[in-house]
Amino acid sequence: MLRTVPVVALPIGLNDLVYGLGHAACPRQMPRFELAMQQACGCRYVFTADSGTTSFYLGLLALKKVSGRTEVILPAYTAQTLVTAVLAAGLKPVLCDITLDDFNPDIQSLLSSVTSRTLAVVCVHMFGIPVARTAELKQQLPPEVFLIEDCCQALGSQIQSKPAGSWGDLSFFSFNRGKNISLFGGGCLATNSDRLRQSVEQIVAANPRRSGWIQEMRVLTGLIGLAVAVRPRMYGLLYPLLSRLRQQPAPQRVRVGAMSGAQAGTGEALLRKLPFFSAQRQSRVHDLLAGLSQCSGIRLPRIQTRLLPACNRLPVLFEQPDRRAVVMRALLAQGIEASLMYLQPLHRAFDLGYKADAFPASTYAAEHLLTLPVHPLVSGEDMRRMIDTIKAR
Ligand SMILES: Cc1ncc(COP(=O)(O)O)c(C=O)c1O
CATH class of the missing domain: 3.90.1150.10 (Aspartate Aminotransferase, domain 1)
Known part of the structure; x- marks a missing residue:
């Protein structure tokens, strides 16, 4: 069978998996993973959840606690789940165009969509190419408008030697299949703002923080499968099956859950690399x-x-x-x-x-x-x- 290189992959080693297994359902593991993420994304506060979409949704709820504004600006070329999260948070999605130079939001189109109703703008670092003008955008936005960085595809990217995710008011990351660190699901929200930290903490506290054993087992099986399947020889062998599995429709609603200990353990091991x-x-x-x-x-x-x-x-x-x-x-x-x-x-x-x-x-x-x-x-x-x-x- 032909060796086939998947379009997205990450080498997950046996040692990473063993470390993850050792931390399944371990309550002490989540703060350690959050600390490792703080260093990776240059933010003082990190809050884990079961996906990037959930993290974004929780972030929007936190912003709603500190502002009465109702609109969120998104680029028109990005993941559909962003719209799902905005709607689930009871907010209105407003779109702007992208630039074909780097597939990131067109800053002029984005700024011209800002009104007195704008709660936040979402700067998606698409494909991991960071938005070069993130700092400039932050400066040009009215102080009442929050800048959210979508770093789901950009963990490890940097702008002027500072991590993508550390420039805005909030940022969020995904550890889903095919992301830079892939943990078979999981995500996190990050901020450097003390004011937003309080608001996020209140929102997060009202939602599940612990995973159960069934979730731990499901995640561990998924992680092992992922570690094996992305190797090009195995991927070539399994290609007909895996290419069909990938065509899953985007979720239509947001279900809030917790990241698992096995994900946090494996994630901590992978973040070192x-x-x-x-x-x-x-x-x-x-x-x-x-x-x-x-x-x-x-x-x-x-x-x-x-x-x-x-x-x-x-x-x-x-x-x-x-x-x-x-x-x-x-x-x-x-x-x-x-x-x-x-x-x-x-x-x-x-x-x-x-x-x-x-x-x-x-x-x-x-x-x-x-x-x-x-x-x-x-x-x-x-x-x-x-x-x-x-x-x-
Ligand atoms: C740019 C972008 N934003 C958000 C998400 C949502 O992340 P998750 O799949 O963890 O919910 C994705 C995932 O595909 C993404 O690529």
Whole structure:
């Protein structure tokens, strides 16, 4: 069976799993994981939950406690669960467009959507390419508007040597399948603000903080499966099954739960290697951008030098969607999985009162984008194959 490199993956070692197993249902483990995350994301306060979506939702509830404003601005090209969380929090999603330079929010489009009703704007560091103008955005926002950083795909990325996630009022992270640190679920909310800390603590205290043994067992089985399945030889063997499993619909509602001890233990072990993993991701991004720079018919992201992009995957735009499909198939035949991402922009996926042509860059990204693997399991030979295959088609 053909060795196949998954589009997103992380090497989880036996020692990481044993450490996680040792901390299943251990009440002392969560503060240790939170401490490790504080260091990784440059925030003094970290609160774990069962997913990135839950963390975002709890963060919104905390903001509602300190402000009567009702609207949350999101980029139109991002995960659908963000809209679900905003609606579940009883708030109104307002969309802005993205820029095709780096797939992050278009700052002008975002600022022009801010009104006296705006509670927060969500700066999504899409694909792990950090929003270069995060500090500038924070300065330009009225003081009543909170800046939330969505770091679900950007754990380990940095802006001017400071972690993505440490620039805004709140940030949130995901440890779901395919994230930079993948723990078969889990997420966290982070802040440096003492005022918001109090509000978040009150919200978090009202929700489940402990996982039960059934959840611990489910997570441990999932983690073991994940650790084995992402290895390219095993992934190639299981590909027909796994590619079908991945096509799960986005959840329609938010169910708040706790992160498990096994996730926190495995996560703490993996976070020790985060700088190493991030450097590997950055170097693969750099090499792919260099290797594809002369290739016609594609558009590569522009990544400024003051950023460290610990990319989750590398986004590439194909002028011709047909060529995108041909390249995707050719890469798979070479043992490299590439994937589409967000097939619909948010204004088409939800009825939020926008016209179908409202956000042209977001729509273009949905129709023309292909993402390539840049994780630590991608070898030099895989890189060469990716570059040659794309250039040849
Ligand atoms: C940019 C972004 N935000 C939020 C989320 C939601 O995270 P989770 O799946 O942990 O709920 C994801 C997950 O796919 C994401 O990619």
